[in-house]
Amino acid sequence: MEYAKILEKARRGEALDAKEAGAVVARLPRSLLEIMGTASLVRETGESAPFTCGIINAKSGRCPEDCRFCAQSAAYPAATPVHPLVPEEDLLRRARFLAETGADYMGIVCSGVGPTPKDFERILNAARRITRDIGIRLCASIGVLSLEQTRRMKEAGFTSVHHNLESARSFFPSVCSTHDYDARLETARNAKAAGLRLCCCGIFGLGESWEQRLELSETIRELDVDSIPLNFLNPIPGTPLADRRMLSASEALGIIAVMRLMHPRRDILICSGRTTVLAGWENAIFFAGANGFMLGDYLTLRGNPLEKDLGILRTLGLRAG
Numbered sequence: 001m002e003y004a005k006i007l008e009k010a011r012r013g014e015a016l017d018a019k020e021a022g023a024v025v026a027r028l029p030r031s032l033l034e035i036m037g038t039a040s041l042v043r044e045t046g047e048s049a050p051f052t053c054g055i056i057n058a059k060s061g062r063c064p065e066d067c068r069f070c071a072q073s074a075a076y077p078a079a080t081p082v083h084p085l086v087p088e089e090d091l092l093r094r095a096r097f098l099a100e101t102g103a104d105y106m107g108i109v110c111s112g113v114g115p116t117p118k119d120f121e122r123i124l125n126a127a128r129r130i131t132r133d134i135g136i137r138l139c140a141s142i143g144v145l146s147l148e149q150t151r152r153m154k155e156a157g158f159t160s161v162h163h164n165l166e167s168a169r170s171f172f173p174s175v176c177s178t179h180d181y182d183a184r185l186e187t188a189r190n191a192k193a194a195g196l197r198l199c200c201c202g203i204f205g206l207g208e209s210w211e212q213r214l215e216l217s218e219t220i221r222e223l224d225v226d227s228i229p230l231n232f233l234n235p236i237p238g239t240p241l242a243d244r245r246m247l248s249a250s251e252a253l254g255i256i257a258v259m260r261l262m263h264p265r266r267d268i269l270i271c272s273g274r275t276t277v278l279a280g281w282e283n284a285i286f287f288a289g290a291n292g293f294m295l296g297d298y299l300t301l302r303g304n305p306l307e308k309d310l311g312i313l314r315t316l317g318l319r320a321g
Helices: 003-011 018-025 032-045 088-101 117-133 147-156 181-193 210-222 249-262 306-315
Strands: 051-059 105-110 137-141 158-162 197-199 202-204 227-232 267-270 292-294
Touching: 003 018, 003 032, 018 210, 018 249, 032 249, 051 088, 051 267, 051 306, 088 105, 088 117, 105 117, 105 158, 117 137, 117 147, 147 158, 147 181, 158 181, 181 197, 197 227, 210 249, 227 249, 249 267
Parallel strands: 051 105, 051 292, 105 137, 137 158, 158 197, 202 227, 227 267, 267 292
Antiparallel strands: none
C-alpha cells in the first residue's frame, strides 16, 4: 500500500501493521510534520484521554540483573540511590501528595528480580490502605510476578502492572543476559490474566534498528497492552551505554507518532528521556500522538518540578486550572 493510502487508513482510526508502519518510517524525517499531524488527529478522535502518572522509587539499587542501560544494576559502578523497601507510611505519604497534585496514577517501583515475600506483603498492605484512604489508582513495577501474585495485587487494590519488555526479542540479548525474553512475557501475561491493566513497552535509543522497534510494537499488540510507556535512553555514567549518543528530538517524536498509528486506541505515556531527549520540545509529544506522561522525578534522574509538568497540560488545554 502506498504511503498516502496508509495515512488515510490511519486517519480512519485503523491500526497500521508493521509493514505499513515501515512505509511510514521510510518517509522520516522529511515527512515528520505530516506524520505527526496524522498521529495527533488519531489521538484526538480516539479513546485516549489525557492522563499523568507519578512514581516512588520504593526500593533502589543492588539489582542482580545486568540490563545495560540501568544505573541500579549491581554489575556497574553507576552512582545511584541504594535503600531497602521504604516504610509503609512513606508510600502513603507519596500517594497522598500525588493525589493532591492531580496525578491519575501512582507507580510503586522496586529494583530487583522480583519482590521478596516480606516486601510483597508490605506492598499489598500499603495498597489496601492507599485504596481505602486516598483513592489514587495504583500501578506496580516490582519485577517478575506469578499469576497468584498478580491476582492478590488486584484484590489489594492495584489497577495496573508495569513491566517493560525493554526491546524486541531479536535485540534483547544485547540488552540483558541474566534472564530471557520469555520471563518478561510471562509476567505481562500474568497481569492480563489477573484482570489488571498492563503498562508495557520499552526503551528506545539502545542501538536497536527501526525494524526492531516495529517488532517490539507488534509484540505489545499481541499482548493486548493497555498503556504503552515510551522511554528514551538518557545515557548514565558507569553503565555500558554511558557513551551512546542520545536520540534526536525529531527521531523521538517520530517514534511516538508511529506508535500512535500502530496503536490508535491505547494510552501512550512518555516517561524517561522526556526532559533530556525532548528538551525544548516537550509540548510536542501530544502533537505526535501521546496522551500522557510521567510527572516529576524518574527512578534515578531528576525530572521537571511538578508545577512545570502540570503547566504543560494547562497550556495545551488538557487540564483545567
